[in-house]
Amino acid sequence: MKSCLVVDDSKVIRKVARHILEGLSFEVREAADGREALDACLDSPPDVVLLDWNMPVMSGMDFLRALRETAIPDKPKVVFCTTENGIAYIRAAIEAGADEYVMKPFDRETLQSKLQIVGMA
């Protein structure tokens, strides 16, 4: 069973994502900001991280940079999932090492397709 860490400061979004991901047979954990997400990854890295951009404490982008610096051997795949849909944001995410990018709003098919692209579904 693949594991996914859902990182979003919105409880509603986390719930929606969890529901979809569990339907796709993922084991799901949640984090409300980048800091919590980093701790969760250091504790036990998931296969993939679904990552919001704007969050309090630590943004998605800062999380991604920090994750790349850690000594975690098999780094999780990182899929941004955000309302920041402008190409400047998307390019910045790719440059920072994101594997995929979901533009909100998303549905089940979108998530499934993007997870397939990163080899996770």
Next chain:
Amino acid sequence: MTLRPMPAAAPRVGATGIIAALLEQRTGQQLAPNRSWRLDATLKPLLRERGLADFDELVGALLGARDPSLADAVVEALLNQETSFFRDAGVLEQVVEAAAAMPNEGGRLRIWSAGCSTGQEPLSLAMLFAERGGDMPDIQATDVSNGALVRARAGRYSQFEVQRGLPIRRLMQWFDPVGEDWVAKSDLVDRIRYRRLNLASDPVLPGRFDIILCRNVLLYFNAGMRAKVLDALSCALRPGGLLVLGAGETVIGQTDRLEPSRDWRGFYAIAEPARRTA
């Protein structure tokens, strides 16, 4: 356009039967089982648009043939145009690989996407070929649906559509944002020649093709019509050419002019005459 008599192959009676017969007569498509019970929902927008009270009134108007565009609109509404970028991506990658392995006898390779819907299939191929470098094949793409072709030629897709199968890097490389949508760059779209062609009634495209894709189109054709189309497509292949069907579709038991390719898994080639007569 008036309705010709119902073909014998349409056993259903009543309004649904008449509409199913219209669809099959025009396109060869039988009403998919999962569509007939949703017929109401599928045609509701059209009813509203045309000021028709209900289904029976629609059928009355069709039979009265007062408005020739009505039958076209019904057929458009009923066609299943589901598609996505890089649908069965491995298959498309194998198409590019097979194309690269084909003998280059001077001219460009010729590829035909038959039943191309809104263009995601030929565009995916064009991206793969462009990324591979070398000569761009001549890509022709056809569909029976004018609505689908209008969209394909525009190359404009919603945010949901570009998030089906299309990796984000390719979205960045090949598309520009326009409002809420994404538009394929013209140097990609311009590589594809779109044209309306009804596989059930029109002759095949002229000339011979190296590779023909006809994926997820013949599923709901009746057996006789499917065999006829497969035979016609086999005639449009050059010797050594390949036919690509959708996942789960086969020529086996449908025609003896085609057989599984020995070199390319899942693809079909013109059958050896020896085998055909054996």
